[in-house]
Amino acid sequence: MNPMLNPSGGSEWRTVSLYRQLQSAAEVRIWHFRGAPSEAFSGFDLTRIDTLRLAFPRGGTLVFVGVYFNISHWIRLARPARVILTYNTPDAERLTARVDLIRRTCGLEPEIVFCSKELASQVPFRGTVEPSLVDLDAFTPADRSGRTTFRVGRLSRDAPEKHHPEDMRLYERLAEQGCEVDVLGATSEMQANAPGPGLIHMRPLGSCAAPAFLHDLDCFFYRTSPQWAEPWGRVIIEAMASGLPVVTDRTSGASSVIEHGRNGLLFDTTEEAFDLIMKLARDPALRRSLGQAGRVTAEDLLSADVRARLEAFYLDPAAPSRSQP
Structure with missing residues (x-):
C-alpha cells in the first residue's frame, strides 16, 4: 500500500522494487489510493482502494510502505494475518499512531521495517533494517572515458x-x-x-x-x-x-x-x-x-543473499498469531 503519486519518490520506488522481488514467489498486488497514481507507474498493475465498492485487501500480509499517509476504516474488515509497517520518513508520532491503530483494529502486533539503522535508533520500537532494493540491471556503470566536459x-x-x-x-x-x-x-x-x-x-x-x-x-x-x-x-x-x-x-x-x-x-x-x-x-x-x-x-x-533473506521475511508462512484483547 502506497499512494504512488510521485514519479521519483523513494517510497513509491521502494514499493515497486519490493513488488518485483516478490511477484515470482507469491501473489502480490500493489494497492494505491488518493486518486490516480503517477503515469510513471502505468506499466504496473495497480489496484485502487475503493471502500464504496468494497475494493481493498483482505487477508494475507499487508505491507504499508510508509507511515506518512492515513489508513482508512477498511483496515477493520481486512483481517490480515500479518501487518508490516515500513518506517522510512522521520515521524515518530505518526509511527506510534499507526502501531496503535493496527493493534486496535487487527488485533496484531505490527512488524516494523526500518530504512536505516539511524532511523531505527530514534524510536522506541524494535524491527528489522532493510535496504530499499535497487535494480542493478537497470542502474549500471557507463563508459565515461573520452568526455570533454565534467x-x-x-x-x-x-x-x-x-x-x-x-x-x-x-x-x-x-x-x-x-x-x-x-x-x-x-x-x-x-x-x-x-x-x-x-x-x-x-x-x-x-x-x-x-x-x-x-x-x-x-x-x-x-x-x-x-x-x-x-x-x-x-x-x-x-x-x-x-x-x-x-x-x-x-x-x-x-x-x-x-x-x-x-x-x-x-x-x-x-x-x-x-x-x-x-x-x-x-x-x-x-x-x-x-x-x-x-x-x-x-x-x-543488494546481493542475492540479502534478497533471499528479504523474501524469507515477507513470505514466511508462520504468520504471527493474533494478540489477546
Whole structure:
C-alpha cells in the first residue's frame, strides 16, 4: 500500500522494487489510493482502494510502505494475518499512531521495517533494517572515458526541503570553474531563477529516466535542506550502482555505507563539497576508482543473499498469531 503519486519518490520506488522481488514467489498486488497514481507507474498493475465498492485487501500480509499517509476504516474488515509497517520518513508520532491503530483494529502486533539503522535508533520500537532494493540491471556503470566536459548531477523529488539553500550558489561556483551542472527534480523556483543557457541545467521532475540521467554524469552530488533529515537516500545507491563517484553530506542515512576516499566522498560544509567536486573534476583516475568501489558496494548491499533473506521475511508462512484483547 502506497499512494504512488510521485514519479521519483523513494517510497513509491521502494514499493515497486519490493513488488518485483516478490511477484515470482507469491501473489502480490500493489494497492494505491488518493486518486490516480503517477503515469510513471502505468506499466504496473495497480489496484485502487475503493471502500464504496468494497475494493481493498483482505487477508494475507499487508505491507504499508510508509507511515506518512492515513489508513482508512477498511483496515477493520481486512483481517490480515500479518501487518508490516515500513518506517522510512522521520515521524515518530505518526509511527506510534499507526502501531496503535493496527493493534486496535487487527488485533496484531505490527512488524516494523526500518530504512536505516539511524532511523531505527530514534524510536522506541524494535524491527528489522532493510535496504530499499535497487535494480542493478537497470542502474549500471557507463563508459565515461573520452568526455570533454565534467558533469555534476543531482536527482531527487522536487520538494523544496529536498534542496539545500546554499546549493544554487554552489552550482554557480562550479560553473564558473567550467563544470557542467545538471539537476533533475529542480523546484519550480530553481527552474525560474536558473541562469540562462550555459553550463547549469534545471530540469523538471520526470523529464528524463533516472538510469539514462545517471549515465550522462561524471559525479553525483546529494544533500538536502537542514529542515529535512534524509533517512536513507535511495538515489545515492542508484548512483553508486551506476559507477559514479558520489559526493554527499554525512547526515543522509545512505552515507553510512560510504567510506570516505574509498567508495565515495563525504563532506560537512559547502566549501568542503566544492573542494571535493573540483578534486574529482581534475582527477579522472580517482573518479574511476571511487565509481568502481561504489558499484561493488551496491552489489554487496543488494546481493542475492540479502534478497533471499528479504523474501524469507515477507513470505514466511508462520504468520504471527493474533494478540489477546
